[in-house]
Amino acid sequence: MTARNAILARLKGPKPIASEAASLLDAPERPAVDASALEAEFLARLALPSVNASHDRIASLADLPAAIARYLTDQQEPLTLCCPPDPRLTACDWSAFTLHADAAPDEGATLAIARRGVAETGSLIFETSPIAPMLPNFLTLHHIVLLAIRDISPHLEDAPPPGPQPRAHYWITGVSGTTDIEGTYVRGAHGPRFLHVILLQE
């Protein structure tokens, strides 16, 4: 008998009833979020010490390069950016920047577009696709994320994409941190040390 059959033979039992599994999620306990003030709720979580992100605001996508230049200049970083091959970004004027698509092992700054923001936790939600690589978002020192304000949702249940799942679906809630030495919090463990969210108002 194969290991599979041997294990399953010992686990014989009734088929789960879908309605029973669903009923376990009736009115789940979760942090309250004011649905009429999602942006404020999201920003409040983003500012928590555990999330540790800064933010800026732009009126339209055309303002994105200037907002990134402002941030990188403040951080005394060069205007060099790892930029995903996302057609939404091609309309912007990037003439002040040196852009590249693949992240270097010691990448300085990376831009990503979040599909969604979650007010409950201040999380930024991403999926992999041909126009959205994953690795640059983890290699970079400064992670710069564009998020449309209309894409902020109240709860984590709003995060998963509908339908078939992408190769990777991931939630980023702050910068890379560790408490592995004496429980003391240090930011920038392996991944980004800085997270900067640019909110798009249009």
Added chain:
Amino acid sequence: MSGFTDRADAALADPILKIAVERTTGTAEAKRAIAVDAFPDFEAARTRAAAIKDHVIAHLGAYLEQFEASAIASGAQVHWAQTADEACRIVIDICKAAGARTVARSKSMLGEEIGLPHALEEAGIVRVETDLAEHIIQLADERPSHIIWPAMHKTREQVSALFRAKHANPHEEETIAAMAQSARRELRGAMLGADVGISGANFLIADSGAVCTVTNEGNAELSLVPPRVHIVTAGIEKIVPSMPHAIHMLRMLARSATGAALTQYTTFYTGPKRAGDRDGPEQMHIVLVDNGRTKMREEGLAEMLRCIRCGACMNHCVVFRQIGGHAYGGTYPGPMGAVLTPALDGLAPNRDLAHACTLNGKCQEVCPVKIPLPTLLKGWREKSWREGLEPTSMRWGLGFWAWVARRPALYRLGTAVAIRAIRLIGRKGWIDSLPLASGWTKHRDLPKPAARSFMAQYQQEQRK
């Protein structure tokens, strides 16, 4: 003298260990309390989390089959292992087939449980531990002492000395931040150069075939995205029916483990790289590991399969906080370890673990899935008694006590004499050594008995 007693003695004699364990568990306890207070009705959420796990355990076979079908549909390959050895063999075979020389590992307690680090070493495959704490203990050639903070037993001074001795470009400043940067420099190249990435799973999502990992460091993603092959080793109890079920469990896990609302990085991997993707592994393998879990489900330990490995039970355990994790001897320390280790490694060599418990119930109070840990530990005590594993002195002592206890007049006479005798030994309200109980008084004092016993006071009240 058993192994546990020796190890506990050594731990109690180590003053640095006590400081290191207290620093981390103390912080974890305080942060969890704040997070739980801020959460609306954490008690009801615990009940729900337990119900979700119980539902899965009752229908485990069907959910595993559903997970397998979903994972295969996503392009992943699913393997099954009944034992630890079988699981290691599957992983090594995949590594060999991929021509792997180096693997990057993202911390997984299941990997530790099945002895994967050792198996990789035997196969001549270079292993790079990428979690900071696992990196520390790999350099020190030690084992994890906690399931969330595997290097909890190390002080900053010890970590500093280790990095200075082993890192190519160690920290200059004597701060924890500088030490973390030293590890970042050391590990980044190794992660990007690995042929295979190996992780555990925090949750397996039955309806989508997704594998969920959580980290605060981002080391899982850096270990699992660049290599050509991603191997997941997961216990069969890690299943949840769907994403919303996983979300409830994630809310419980982060708060119980570290007091955070969520870990910094929560990732759901569904199959290998897709057409046009710019990164991701070409192959994804998922090894579903039994290693005693079906037996636990059959033999009265089904509730233990609820465990989501948050570590809250050990952070709140008065015994763990005195002796740290290594004294427990198994992969899993603390109260959950004391229940799991006899199931995984046999009761006879581990019968002491169930006794290393005051039954104060704190572990059960903080458990996010309400595992009745004290009850399960008492179950092991009873089994140890039934199987004749308790030492002769214990069997005779308890037998004598039981005989006397069934004779109330004799029992009262005996206790009256004993109390008077003990009172003579006590000094300043405390007893620091007691004949026949030196094992107890060596590391702690007993309060001196009250002037009059409860029964004496009760009888006096009745006479009024």
